[in-house]
Amino acid sequence: MTDKAIQYTCYAEKTPKEREKPRTYKLLQEDSLCKENYTDFFTTLLYLEEYDSKEKIEQYNMAKVPLKIVMENRVELEVPGLAEKRPSVVKGDKVLVRVCFNEDLVSTIQYEGVVAEVRETVVWLSGFDNALLIQLENDPTLHFDVKFVFSRYPIYVMHRALELLEQEGLKNLVYPDPQDTVPPRPIELGQSDYFNPLVKMNPEQKAAVENILRGTSRPAPYIIFGPPGTGKTVTVVEAILQVKKRLKSRILVCAPSNAACDHLTQRLISFGCTNSELLRLHSSSRDIETVPSDIYPYSNMHKKMCFYQPRKDELVKYRIIVCTLISSGRLVPEPSDDDEVYHKNYPFTHIFVDECGQAQEPESLVPVAGILEPPCPRNPGGGQLVLAGDPLQLGPVCNSMRAQQWLEVSLLERLMSTCELYKRNADEDGYDNRFITKLIQNFRSHPDILYLPNELFYDGDLIDKCGPEVRQDPLLSTSLLSSKKPGRAVLFHGVIGYDQREGKSPSHFNTYEVGQVMWYMNLLLGSEARVAVKQSEIGIIAPYIRQVYKLKKALQEKSWDQVEVGTTETFQGREKRVIIISTVRSNRNLLDYDGRFRLGFLVNQKPIGVDSAAIGLKLLKLQEDEGLKQAKPSGCLITEFGKLHYIWKKRFNVAVTRARSLLIVVGNPHLLEKDKNWRALIQLTQLQLDSYKGCKFHPFDDTWVDNVMERMSTLRLKVEDE
Known part of the structure; x- marks a missing residue:
């Protein structure tokens, strides 16, 4: 253990008063993360995370x-x-x-x-x-x-990964140097060589698969940057299948969650992988009832319906192993002769980490250090690490406020924001596809829905490729949404509600918005609904658990139990035909409160960095165009939106990109317009789509809304007194 790690281990034994001393943070304040202090730096952060997590959970x-x-x-x-x-x-x-x-x-x-x-x-x-x-x-x-x-096993395997990274000299994986790059393999794929014929029709997916197969980035990781709906998982699966078929390889496929691993397993099965070459490795503590039945034959499962840890000589029989990042720690060879022999003779040549943007950086190293084949005379470039994800969506969760600044940034995000190999080339207006491929064809969302996140977060690169079932969905008829223009897929309904909470919970709810959401639900599922919509095709997002409960209760009273309701985090990686967002917050005085508990969709900030009038003029110029695809300018519509590393901006991005055909937002525009992203959404519905409904809204009309809120508060007090 390093001196710095010992310093923070002793920290846990200090009294609360001693722990408040500024010297506690001396290391993290004086040092910035770099290649030389990488192991010590993250070791210190993990000790902080462990102590704070343990202290927090024991309070209950x-x-x-x-x-x-x-x-x-x-x-x-x-x-x-x-x-x-x-x-x-x-x-x-x-x-x-x-x-x-x-x-x-x-x-x-x-x-x-x-x-x-x-x-x-x-x-x-x-x-x-x-x-x-x-x-x-x-x-x-x-x-x-x-x-x-508090379960210490995840922390333990992350510590071990950091130590092995240091011992095996693999820091070029976390601090890549272009001078270390080895010549690529001479492999070319013909038109008939693809497992999924759609991949060969997609230039970006095709380039990613071929470059992974050729190893153009080795020993540096290869990144698949997959914005929402662009087929990231399709690309990962095709790459895995091609590596299995064309290279002498053993492949480890990991993701942060069991759900993501199960989905990858199902996709591999659908392309003919057998249970003699594919293993879905579960943790022994996993609840078997959460495992999809179609992957039972591919699982480390006894006939007694429980999981076991396979022996090393059993594991080496499989070409592909799928497991969570933390469970992959069980594949690290122990310091014994047998384990060393197996690891030397049957190394993992390729490791794929899907949804890497949701994992803490040390967590992403668990399946790498001690597992990935190191450079050797037979293979000078060593094994290939592939990271897939989107750094602009919700990232990893960290319990320690002291460590959040670093542990809430994934390895994927850090590499893309700090390493020159993965940065966008301003001169060439793109990325170096030897190291990274950005998928740009969006197959999920209607152009109206895609337009704003594309301009705000993805440099205007995304191309809408949704099918006619989305573009011409009958849900978008004027009779359903009472819009002046037909076919509009984004609607904002302004509601000036009232924030309430129960007990000491930081979670709030807004019954006014619950009522408005249910009004739309009646249009979609009620007796007078004119378009057939399944309950399972609708998702409702709210940023507060209490609002989720209130919405679920209202839906249950209508027997609409199959409508999914959850927080933004629940819907990450998901999609629905219809998404309704209830933003809840109406009281601007509670924004500091939200910031303290990291809740909601926006923080207490003044409108900065965006000229609303300029945005409005640009949108007005586009009004005459029939579709947003044709209206897309050559550059980014809104260029100065600040850094995208804050959780509220990522939460916004996730929320508005879940819908395929219809996105309905219910909220208080007078409060939401304080945030530049929400303001752009409101203006899109007002100035371009002509699909704004509800309360009167003129930007920056603070006096009017303050008077309304004051009258509502007074009225509520009178009702409660009576």
Whole structure:
């Protein structure tokens, strides 16, 4: 352990008063991240993350609380404050339980379980010994002491990855040098050689696959920059299949979440991968009920329907292994003769990390250090690391406020923002496709929906390629949306609501917006609906858990249970035919509050960096064009939108890019226009699409909205007094 790491280990033993001293942060303040201090720097951050996570989750230990059996092997525990990660309880967390017999007597037997599912105000626990379940079944009135346990395994494998990176001399993966690049393999693909015929018709996808196959970036990572709806997963799967077919290779495919790994496995199966060459490697703690049944035959599963850790001699039989980033740590060879022999004779030649933008940087290194084939005489460039994702969408989550500045930036984002190999070439107006390919053909969204995020975040590069089922969706008829112009796919409905909350929760709700959302739901699913829409085709996004609960309750009263409702984070990587966004916030005085808890869609900031009048004039000039595709200017419409590294901007980007055919936004325009991105959306609906509805809105009319809010507050106080 380094001196710097020891300094921060001792930090955990200090008193709260001592921990407030500025010297605690001396290392991180004086040093900036660089190749020389890389290992020490991230080791220090991981210690901070571990201590703060442990301290945070232990605040929610509970005494003398009831448990309720809800299924054969699951019990339910109510957790106060389970809103917006208070506490940050996630699936797979360990829980320790003791039986309380009376005020002074607690059982000496401690039962261990795991969090199987996180619900609205409760968690479902599983994995307990049958003895506990029998006791609870015989006496449902029993109470328990419950202790949440921080799982250190993810931190451990990240520490180990950093150490192995240093020992094996692999820092050129995290600080690539173009002078290290080795000559590419002489491989060319013919028109009939592609597994997915759509890839050969897409120049960017085709270039990415061929460059990965040829190893043009080695030993540097190759990046697939995949904006929403551009076929990133299609490209990754095609590249995996081509590497398997054409190279002597072993392939490890990873992603931060089980859901992403399951999806990749299903796609590989659909192209003919057999269970003798493909393994979906699950953690032994995973709830088997969350595993899609079609990947059972490809899983490390016993006949008794539980997971096991395969032996090394069993693992080497597979050409492709798919697992989460953290689970890949189990593939690192132990310091034994057998493990070293297997690793030397059967190295992983290619490692694909999908959704890399959602992983902390040390997490992305877990499947690399100690696993990827290092440079050797037989293979001078070493193995190929491929990173796929979008740094402009939501990134990794960090529990430590001290470490957020660095751990909430993914390896993908850091390389693209700081390494010259991956930066956009201003002279050539593009990227060096030896190292990075940006996918630009969007197959998901209607041109109206794609237009704004394309201009705000993607340099106007994206090309709409949606099919007629999206472009001519009957949902866009004027009779449905009462728009003056037919076929408009983005609608903003202005509502001046009222922010409310329950108890001490930081989460707010807005019943005015709930009512407006339900009005649109009646148009889509009610008895007078003129277009057939399935409930499962609709998604509703709200930035606050309490608003999600209120919307779910309103939908349940209408028996619309199949409509999916969730926060922006829930919908990342997803898409729906219709998306309705409820922005909730109407009180500008609460924006500082949101900033403290990192909630909502916007922060307390003055309109800066954007000339609204100039934007309006540019949009007005485009009004005469029939479609936004034809109206797209050669450059970026809005060029000065500041840095995109803040979570609120990424949250906006994710929210507005989930819809295929129709995007409806419900919110208070007088508050949202304080944010440059939301202001651009409102102006798009007002000036270009003519699809703004609801309350009167003139930009910067603060006096008028303040008077309205004051009258509403007074009226509410009178009603409550009565």
